[in-house]
Amino acid sequence: MATERPKTGYQVATSDWQIFTNNGRFDNKLPPSQRLIRAKSAGYKVFVLPIPKPVKPKHTKPITEKAQPQVDNVENCVLVWLHQSMDGKSKVSQESKTQLQQIVNSVKIFADPTECQRFMSSVRDEKIFVILSGAVEENFVSNIHEEKQLESIYVYNPNKVKEESWYSQYPEIRGIYTTLVSLCEQLGKDVKYIDSTLLSFEIMEKSLSKNLSKQSQQEVMFMYDQLFRDIVLKVPDENMEDMYEFCEEKYRKNEDAQTFIKQLRKTYTANEAIWCYTQDQFLYRMLNKALRTHQYDTLYLLRVFIRHLHEQIAKIQATESIAGKKLYRGLPMDNEDFEQLKKNKGGLLSTSMFLSTSVDREVALGFAKPPPGNNKKVGVLMEITVEKNTGVPVANIAANSQFKNEKEWLFSMGSVFRINSLEHLSNEGIWVVSLTLTDEHDQRLTALKEHFKKSMENSNNCLNFAKLMYQLAAWKKSEYFYLMALQMETSPQLRSVLYNNLAMVKGELQQYGIALHYYNESLTLEDRVSSKATTYNNIATLYRKQKKMDKAIEYFQKAIEICDTEETKDEELVAILHTNISSILNDQGKHDEALQKCHEALAIQTRIFPEIHPSIACTYSSLANTMSHKKLYTKAVEYAEKAFNIDQQSLPPEHPQTLLHKNNLEIYKQQLEQHQQSDK
Incomplete structure (x- = not known):
């Protein structure tokens, strides 16, 4: 039974202000044949392809986007009011809600116990205070009283209905209140206590x-x-x-x-x-x-x-x-x-x-x-x-x-x-x-x-x-800040950087057409050929994600040609290109050449990066992929473990790169196990 083929990640390159100080120039007068000779002498794998035409994005009209913050509750507490009535409707007045918002800014009103409980279960970062009024049912309290974020329950009984005997069984119930004023007084004390003691x-x-x-x-x-x-x-x-x-x-x-x-x-x-x-x-x-x-x-x-x-x-x-x-x-x-x-x-x-x-x-x-x-x-x-x-x-x-x-x-x-x-x-x-x-x-x-x-x-x-x-x-937050930066930036060169980096975010959000549009904007604004290599690499990566392999090779090659003509090379970009090209070579069945590219990338990265830099993990992942293609599964597992370990030590929990490398590691382990069983 065949195992799943691991997915290979491609690295995009972030344009930085430092790139603008690079004085290297691309000699357009150099004949194509000499460019190829120079590239070969530098050790690059040369693909004989036509010079790429200008990018033609699907979006031809200007794209106007505004930065929108994504913040809901800015405080430590949320107040939930469940009013159960015979007609299933909430009868909490706007005046009462506004009164409560003087104490807890976020107030949620529910008439349906199931919806209320579902909301409470979704809360992760706030302490929950609950007001119950109307037909209070023990079953609901029994279901919610062990919710981790639940702090206190207040029974609001303005009609002075007879108290239920089961109230005393739940220490979360702070009391029974016949006026909203008395309830607010206790709520205010409890919220202040949480605000003064809550630490992370x-x-x-x-x-x-x-x-x-x-x-x-x-x-x-x-x-x-x-x-x-x-x-x-x-x-x-x-x-x-x-x-x-x-x-x-x-x-x-x-x-x-x-x-x-x-x-x-x-x-x-x-x-x-x-x-x-x-x-x-x-x-x-x-x-x-x-x-x-x-x-x-x-x-x-x-x-x-x-x-x-x-x-x-x-x-x-x-x-x-x-x-x-x-x-x-x-x-x-x-x-x-x-x-x-x-x-x-x-x-x-x-x-x-x-x-x-x-x-x-x-x-x-x-x-x-x-x-x-x-x-x-x-x-x-x-x-x-x-x-x-x-x-x-x-x-x-x-x-x-x-x-x-x-x-x-x-x-x-x-x-x-x-x-x-x-x-x-x-x-x-x-x-x-x-x-x-x-x-x-x-x-x-x-x-x-x-x-x-x-x-x-x-x-x-x-x-x-x-x-x-x-x-x-945090792609949406990154997009928000890049859009804000664009709104305040007037320098064409820095706007080129922002468009390139915003396109990277759009690529991660799988908005490929818009991403291509922004890459094109970046190329239009940037007059330094050395900086265009970064964008060409990223366009190639975008095409690779869309399985457009010919276009990906075309733009990777363009980036390589520019890097080769630079007197002062952007070593970080060169390493990224080596890693990305290795995946192309593996797709073409040229695994020994792919292996060489990975080692060349790793040699640069271990010299210029800290030892747990995420880009090194990407290169180890590419090495693992190459070893898997060569059926050297023990080595594939070894390199995949190195990639995953670096991810855990340098990236936040649940980062997509970590999840990708973890999944690939499991696949390589399955391949190794199947290979060992077939040898018996």
């Missing part, structure tokens, strides 16, 4: 041997968080108008929020970032929710405020000594997360958020214990020792805070701590976790981050964000 930590295991996949994914995402931080802090930008407009739209039903935004518009300065952050308002909730859940659309809009906040913390830190300081943070931790923490004494704990702490142990202790009856959480008091300055600023912000009595110290985003010990204090019903601030991290990931950062230091911050989103395989 990644625990990096001490041993790599137990769960390499989970370990790597956590560290990789933390690396991308740091890359985001570096992008935001690097580029000076003082335009906060898009942040104000975004906040006004999101909180259009919240009167207090609208008043706060108007105040910011009138009086905000960079020196007031900490004061604004500590206000009992939406800003700190929105910011940390976006950091916790990697909502880069929102983070881009908050970029100026984020930089101001970070810089003000660093400025205060520079004026006082922090060595030997002990700080405290109390929080109720999910049982599952706490068990992982207990198993990893000596490991690292990191957070992408801004972290509020106090020098007053009693203040922190007040936030540590979970609500009465909540058996899903464990009370934790973090005792943090700060022995030295690290790359993450931490400072005493009491003088700048709205809540001076809390004696607050604030860590900027991206803190890493060493887990020293855990001690259970039975008399207080909490666990004390001893941590030390550290700057330890994986050196290979640091090298990879620095490599990526070099291509994300453009003055156009939208371009930097677009590249980051592309690296994360």
Whole structure:
């Protein structure tokens, strides 16, 4: 029985500003025969084909697209109101909904219990508060009470109907309320408690041997968080108008929020970032929710405020000594997360958020214990020792805070701590976790981050964000930022880069006609032949995805000819071309030549890239494909494992490249098993 043939990935090349400084020129006067001789002497496989005609995209009319943000709930909580009535219709008034939106910005109204439960099961990043009114059924409560994100249930009984005896069986039911005012009062307290205690930590295991996949994914995402931080802090930008407009739209039903935004518009300065952050308002909730859940659309809009906040913390830190300081943070931790923490004494704990702490142990202790009856959480008091300055600023912000009595110290985003010990204090019903601030991290990931950062230091911050989103395989977000960059960019050469990169995104979204249109726009704007090689490679890749092999070969050859005539070669592009051509050669049955191309690509990449760069994984995958064609299945599995391991250590979870390479690895293993069985 034949096994599935592995799919080969083709690499597209991102145009960068650095390409424009390349002085190499393509000599159009050189006869075609001499061009072929020169290409052969350089070791390239030459395909005798006509010079490609200009690209003729299906879309001939100008394509006008606008950037649209994709942000739904910007806060930590969502309120669900299920009103069950005899006629199956919701009778919740708009006035009541608006009243609730002063506490929880996202309010969802349901009349159907099944739809309500389906929605609750889909929530991943927010805590859920539920109001039940009308004909409250125990069956529904029984179905939802173990939902992981469920926080509390409130029974709204304005008609003072007799209470059901089963209410007491569910600790999630906070109470029965006969007025919306009393319900809102309790809801407000509970939401404020969640906002003040909800934190996101990644625990990096001490041993790599137990769960390499989970370990790597956590560290990789933390690396991308740091890359985001570096992008935001690097580029000076003082335009906060898009942040104000975004906040006004999101909180259009919240009167207090609208008043706060108007105040910011009138009086905000960079020196007031900490004061604004500590206000009992939406800003700190929105910011940390976006950091916790990697909502880069929102983070881009908050970029100026984020930089101001970070810089003000660093400025205060520079004026006082922090060595030997002990700080405290109390929080109720999910049982599952706490068990992982207990198993990893000596490991690292990191957070992408801004972290509020106090020098007053009693203040922190007040936030540590979970609500009465909540058996899903464990009370934790973090005792943090700060022995030295690290790359993450931490400072005493009491003088700048709205809540001076809390004696607050604030860590900027991206803190890493060493887990020293855990001690259970039975008399207080909490666990004390001893941590030390550290700057330890994986050196290979640091090298990879620095490599990526070099291509994300453009003055156009939208371009930097677009590249980051592309690296994360967040295609729609990448498209959003590229379109924004196009709207503000006037330089023909940089617009050429943006069209090329936007076309890459469209290719990933399988919008091939539009992608070809954008590649054509890039070629029209770019007058440097050296930069056109990148676009020709990408057009070839696009044709390869569409199984148009003759066109793919035609444009790969065009890119090769340009690279060969350049005095200063773009080695990254040359390596990509070697890898892509190897797949063409395998399709043609020329496996030994394909193998040579793969090794040539690998020789370049291992010299110019960090050791866990995703492009090296692509080349290992091509080597595996070649070995499979040569029926050397043991070698195919070996190279496929190398590709998959690099993916796990450099790409976010569920990245398409990782999934492709994982699937191919399984196919090679099947081929090897079948080959071994046939030899018996």
